[in-house]
Amino acid sequence: MFLYQLGLARGGQAPSQFLRELRPSELGYYWALWQIDPWGEQRADLRSGIVASTIANVHRDSRKVEPFRPAQFMPYHREAPPPPAVVSQRLLQAFGLELDPKRIRKK
Numbered sequence: 001m002f003l004y005q006l007g008l009a010r011g012g013q014a015p016s017q018f019l020r021e022l023r024p025s026e027l028g029y030y031w032a033l034w035q036i037d038p039w040g041e042q043r044a045d046l047r048s049g050i051v052a053s054t055i056a057n058v059h060r061d062s063r064k065v066e067p068f069r070p071a072q073f074m075p076y077h078r079e080a081p082p083p084p085a086v087v088s089q090r091l092l093q094a095f096g097l098e099l100d101p102k103r104i105r106k107k
Contacts, residue, residue, distance in 0.1 A: 005040040006030055042076075049073040 003015040010018055019027070049070030056068040082090075092098065 002031065002034055006034070009039060045074040045076065046070060 003019075007013045007015050007018060022030075049072070052073035053068040053070045056073075060068065081087075
């Protein structure tokens with residue numbers, strides 16, 4: 001994704017084109033800059049998500065609803081999946097069951 005965004009920032013060049021022109025050190029500088037201050041729509045989505053979550057949190061019932069996170073308002077943001085133990089616990093809770101500590105396998 002970074003290479004395509006860099007290509008757009010360089011006037012719409014394809015990565016195959018500008019990679020032939022850039023020295024590795026220049027590409028490293030672009031990468032470092034992007035890590036500090038990303039450009040493109042992902043950054044715009046984050047800014048919009050911050051505003052939307054702030055407004056939603058001001059108007060939520062704090063006794064009933066957990067605080068909203070900016071990522072919940074970012075349409076293309078993918079969060080890391082929860083660990084298997086968390087998924088198992090959620091499934092058991094959904095069916096009203098409890099985890100039996102005797103049945104947990106040790107690694």
